[in-house]
Amino acid sequence: MxxxxxxxxxxxxxxxxxxxxxxxxxxxxxxxxxxxxxxxxxxxxxxxxxxxxxxxxxxxxxxxxxxxxxGGGEGGPAQLVSLGRMNHPAMPEIWAAVMNRSLTTAVTGPAEPAVLQGRVDQTWRLWHTSDRNRTEVGALLPGLIRDGEAAVRALDGEQRRAALVALSDVYRLTGQATAYVAPAELAWVVADRALSAAQDADQPAAIAAAAWNMGNILRETSYPEEALRIVAEAGDLLRPHLDGAPDDWRGVYGALQLHAAVTVAREGREGEAWRYWDKGDQVAKSLPASYVHPSTVFGRANVDFHAVSVATDLRKAQKALGLADDLDPDVMPSRERRARLWVEVARGHLQRGDRTAALHVMQMAHQIGAETVTYTPSARVVAADLWRSAPRAMRKDAGRLAEAVGVATV
Missing domain, CATH: 1.10.260.40 (lambda repressor-like DNA-binding domains)
Structure with missing residues (x-):
């Protein structure tokens, strides 16, 4: 510019x-x-x-x-610790699968909806368990996108509705796996297709999950009020169906509450943030203690993790770190979520000026989920800050961390 x-x-x-x-x-x-x-x-x-x-x-x-x-000028600071452009080698194939959608029915028979859904569920598990989740999931997504689209074009009736739910899940996963590396137009297309497929399936839980995904895109592109609106509407849509509904329906409803909690916390609205968090907490209490939603990982541990995020976003560092002290991260089955927890803890330590502790927990985050840290902007900002201002004794470690996550140090 x-x-x-x-x-x-x-x-x-x-x-x-x-x-x-x-x-x-x-x-x-x-x-x-x-x-x-x-x-x-x-x-x-x-x-x-x-x-x-x-x-x-x-x-x-x-x-x-x-x-x-x-503006430059004599005596002005000349060089930034550049974060570089985040990109990923899987993006060209994913772009091609999304943007070059076929308009004709495939010659080969469509995938059975149950088989397709099983593949999607397995890929979600891979997303949450691999330390190279973007690379491994990114390699699978183009085939899932094409097979899902082919199934929707070829099937009808209840089978088509089931295929639409699976396709919505595929596009939600695509949104997660390409967050922060996809061009803006792809991010919006993916979020819209996930919501449209769920609405065509007329399945409330799928619509609510797609709305949760759309809310993520809206929040991360700086439309917090729009994000709140869509998750609130999704909650209103899902709430009448919760009595006697499967646990996963309540899991999605709880995830919507946590989404709203973080969204308003980032806007500094403390009372609202904790009220939304309380709603999510009540949902978790209504579910089995070991319950974890397969894609949003909503459950007891994730509610507790979100308390740390809310406190950090509200700049209540002491509270955030106190909450983190009481957590057992190993109860969370998602590597991706555990890594993001430690990034939040690092942010809390930085808010208190404790760079040694921040560096230690960032190293833990990177060890747990290397690609999560590398492709999360807030984590890269923390890494750049630490490289710039870590104590002298920690400079080499801070430099190694910065280089590992792709932050230029020269």
Whole structure:
């Protein structure tokens, strides 16, 4: 993006933020600040003097040099610790499967819906259990997408409805596996197809799960109110069916509550965040103690993990770390979710200024789920921060972590 030399640092930050579709609250949260602070920076009411905060802003806005923010000039900071562009080798094949959808019925017979659903369920398990989940799941997705589309085109009646539910699951999984690496247009297409397939199947739990997925896309692209709206509507749709419903239907309903809790926490709405979390907690209490939803991993452990996330997003570091101290991460069967828990704990330690502890738990997160850490923006921001400002004795370890997750250190 070409920025006028006449723009101030604050104006440059605003232009870059808006070009990336980010709200002030989202960008400020990535920098450990509130939206009012960022507003003052953008309007020139407050001068931005901290190099570390410039580093955070540059990393969050994915620019390669701090002069893009400062306008250069003599004496200005010259080099950003670049986070690089996140990409993944599986993306071309996934792109082709999604964007080159066939309009004709396959010559070979369609997959049986039950067999197709079984393959999807196995791939969801792989997503949650592999430390190379994007690579391994990404290799399977193109075939699942094509087979799911072929089944929907070829079948009718109840078999077609079952195939639509499976196809919706495929597209939800595609959204998870390509998050932060897919072009924006693919992310929206995938989320919309997951919801459309579920609606065509007229199956409330599938619609609610697809809405949960759409809510993720909306929240991560800085549309928090729209994300709240869609998960609330999904909850209203599902609630009348919960009495006597399968456990997985209640699991989806609980996941919607946790989604809303994190969404409002990122906006600083503390009371609402804990009220939504309480609703999710009540759902978990109504389910068997060992219950885990197959795709959202909603259950007792995930509710407790989300309490840490909510507290961290609210910048209640002491509470977040206290909650984390009481957790047994091994009860969570999802490697991906365990790794993200430790990233949240690292963020809490950084909020308290304890970089040694933050580095230790980030190393744990990377050991548990290397690709989860590598392809999660908040984790990369933490890694960049640690490389920049870790204690001297920890610099080598911080550098190794930064290089492992793809953060440039030169």
């Amino acid at each position: 070409d920025l006028s030399d006449e723009l101030s640092t604050g104006e440059r930050i605003r232009v870059l933020r808006e070009s990336r579709g980010m709200t002030r609250a989202t960008l400020a949260n990535l920098c450990g600040r509130g939206p009012d602070w960022l507003k003052k920076i953008e309007t020139g009411e407050r001068e931005l003097r901290s190099h570390n905060l410039l580093l955070h802003l540059g990393a969050a806005l994915q620019v390669s040099d701090l002069s893009v923010l400062t």
